[in-house]
Amino acid sequence: MSLINGEAGCTIDISDRGFQYGDGLFETIEIDQGRLVFFDRHIRRLKEGCRRLQLPLDDFCNLVAEAENAAKDVVRGVLKIIVTRGTGGRGYRQPDSIKATRVISIYPFPNYPEIYTHNGIAARVCSTRLGLNPALAGIKHLNRLEQILARAEWNDANIQEGLMLDADGNVIEGTMTNLFYVINRQLHTSEILRSGVAGIMREIILELAESNALVLSKRYFSIDELLNADEVFVCNSVIGLWPVTQIDGKHFAVGPVTREISDWFEQYKKEWLQAC
Amino acid sequence: MSLINGEAGCTIDISDRGFQYGDGLFETIEIDQGRLVFFDRHIRRLKEGCRRLQLPLDDFCNLVAEAENAAKDVVRGVLKIIVTRGTGGRGYRQPDSIKATRVISIYPFPNYPEIYTHNGIAARVCSTRLGLNPALAGIKHLNRLEQILARAEWNDANIQEGLMLDADGNVIEGTMTNLFYVINRQLHTSEILRSGVAGIMREIILELAESNALVLSKRYFSIDELLNADEVFVCNSVIGLWPVTQIDGKHFAVGPVTREISDWFEQYKKEWLQAC
Numbered sequence: 001m002s003l004i005n006g007e008a009g010c011t012i013d014i015s016d017r018g019f020q021y022g023d024g025l026f027e028t029i030e031i032d033q034g035r036l037v038f039f040d041r042h043i044r045r046l047k048e049g050c051r052r053l054q055l056p057l058d059d060f061c062n063l064v065a066e067a068e069n070a071a072k073d074v075v076r077g078v079l080k081i082i083v084t085r086g087t088g089g090r091g092y093r094q095p096d097s098i099k100a101t102r103v104i105s106i107y108p109f110p111n112y113p114e115i116y117t118h119n120g121i122a123a124r125v126c127s128t129r130l131g132l133n134p135a136l137a138g139i140k141h142l143n144r145l146e147q148i149l150a151r152a153e154w155n156d157a158n159i160q161e162g163l164m165l166d167a168d169g170n171v172i173e174g175t176m177t178n179l180f181y182v183i184n185r186q187l188h189t190s191e192i193l194r195s196g197v198a199g200i201m202r203e204i205i206l207e208l209a210e211s212n213a214l215v216l217s218k219r220y221f222s223i224d225e226l227l228n229a230d231e232v233f234v235c236n237s238v239i240g241l242w243p244v245t246q247i248d249g250k251h252f253a254v255g256p257v258t259r260e261i262s263d264w265f266e267q268y269k270k271e272w273l274q275a276c
Numbered sequence: 277m278s279l280i281n282g283e284a285g286c287t288i289d290i291s292d293r294g295f296q297y298g299d300g301l302f303e304t305i306e307i308d309q310g311r312l313v314f315f316d317r318h319i320r321r322l323k324e325g326c327r328r329l330q331l332p333l334d335d336f337c338n339l340v341a342e343a344e345n346a347a348k349d350v351v352r353g354v355l356k357i358i359v360t361r362g363t364g365g366r367g368y369r370q371p372d373s374i375k376a377t378r379v380i381s382i383y384p385f386p387n388y389p390e391i392y393t394h395n396g397i398a399a400r401v402c403s404t405r406l407g408l409n410p411a412l413a414g415i416k417h418l419n420r421l422e423q424i425l426a427r428a429e430w431n432d433a434n435i436q437e438g439l440m441l442d443a444d445g446n447v448i449e450g451t452m453t454n455l456f457y458v459i460n461r462q463l464h465t466s467e468i469l470r471s472g473v474a475g476i477m478r479e480i481i482l483e484l485a486e487s488n489a490l491v492l493s494k495r496y497f498s499i500d501e502l503l504n505a506d507e508v509f510v511c512n513s514v515i516g517l518w519p520v521t522q523i524d525g526k527h528f529a530v531g532p533v534t535r536e537i538s539d540w541f542e543q544y545k546k547e548w549l550q551a552c
Contacts, residue, residue, distance in 0.1 A: 015286075019288055
């Protein structure tokens with residue numbers, strides 16, 4: 001059961017623009033002992049996404065209260081928020097009066113093995129590319145066919161993530177994660193200016209790197225540069241941080257910088273939850 | 277009221293991947309005296325889209341029968357088909373067992389003034405670009421945020437269409453139409469290999485040009501080339517063909533080649549309907 005505009009339900013009007021055109025946004029948030037982890041950051045990103053898509057969501061206060069209430073008795077889980085431009089007639093033109101739709105759903109926490117966090121995962125390079133579109137880059141919007149096609153490229157349960165290049169061949173991110181690599185103790189991650197999702201974990205890791213004076217570079221890089229890295233890891237709000245120990249057969253160690261960042265993050269999260 | 281998997285209804289499960297990710301396709305078909313105009317071509321494109329998105333739709337026969345039945349008593353209208361990958365858990369990975377969702381809806385025929393067809397329309401160049409993605413180009417899929425952002429750029433009722441460039445600056449199409457131009461009696465339209473929708477009207481016009489020995493060029497072109505044209509027109513399955521007589525203030529005549537193609541098309545449609 002979900003909450004749709006504050007009411008319990010499990011269906012949406014087929015004229016909803018989220019269904020008709022993917023005209024909306026989403027957030028996926030970890031629930032830890034009834035608390036929505038980094039909720040402030042998720043709400044900030046959602047607001048920024050609404051601003052960029054010109055999607056007026058008047059009910060932010062309701063949304064926040066509903067999400068907090070839905071999560072409060074959940075020990076461990078995932079809360080997903082979907083916000084769409086609401087119902088509207090046929091055609092791309094927005095209705096003159098927009099009443100956004102908000103959907104809140106709770107999912108079980110995915111049972112990823114602990115070993116992924118400690119010993120790392122295997123990744124592959126996907127052939128499906130990310131299109132270049134500055135107007136949509138960074139936003140966690142509902143147009144996700146690129147990720148779906150990329151995720152459909154493999155069925156091997158020993159591969160946990162697929163890495164996606166943009167149309168120009170730059171390595172941008174994983175299908176469901178952001179990507180970092182380390183070389184000579186310098187941290188690198190892609191810019192998210194023309195494609196990709198500006199992840200909350202990515203944002204936190206960038207801040208932690210800065211506050212811990214780790215040399216950091218945000219720029220575009222090729223697959224060859226990535227494969228020359230000393231350490232590679234991926235991250236998102238649900239999995240946290242996973243070292244990548246294999247990319248298409250090339251091996252990487254779970255390195256000291258990855259361990260360090262992971263420790264900084266665990267400490268940061270602990271403090272955030274205590275202050276919550 | 278719509279038909280959802282053959283049953284009358286107006287809601288969809290929120291776990292439907294069409295709503296969660298825009299994971300699906302659509303077709304928009306003119307209804308003329310109970311007949312679905314160029315239905316064979318729409319079904320062919322839908323099948324091709326399903327193949328490219330690896331979306332198994334076993335119920336094509338049901339879909340066809342339901343659409344024909346829904347249209348049979350409609351004098352004039354629009355039938356929209358949406359096909360999605362069905363319900364599924366959280367995450368981009370497809371469910372192991374996919375049961376596609378099919379939605380059939382009837383809309384009133386839009387009341388565009390006849391003058392658009394005869395005297396032409398005004399267009400503007402949008403600043404929202406089309407991303408480059410060969411894996412999605414041509415498909416009439418449900419990821420339509422680019423068109424929505426482009427259509428949101430203007431509110432002037434005197435402008436009927438917005439033209440969209442791709443990330444490299446090539447003029448590709450209108451927000452809801454395909455685009456052609458004529459110079460020295462040669463017909464030009466963009467390739468649809470890296471972005472854009474392969475429209476049914478576009479397909480028919482290309483065939484008519486060929487069978488009438490009109491010199492035809494499918495290639496990428498710039499806005500400057502377009503503005504140097506003798507004639508410009510846009511088309512889709514609902515509007516038919518509209519001459520473009522203004523682009524951002526630059527004027528074009530409704531030219532003889534456009535008139536000729538329009539006549540060929542009317543004749544072709546008449547014959548198609550008679551044979552239907």
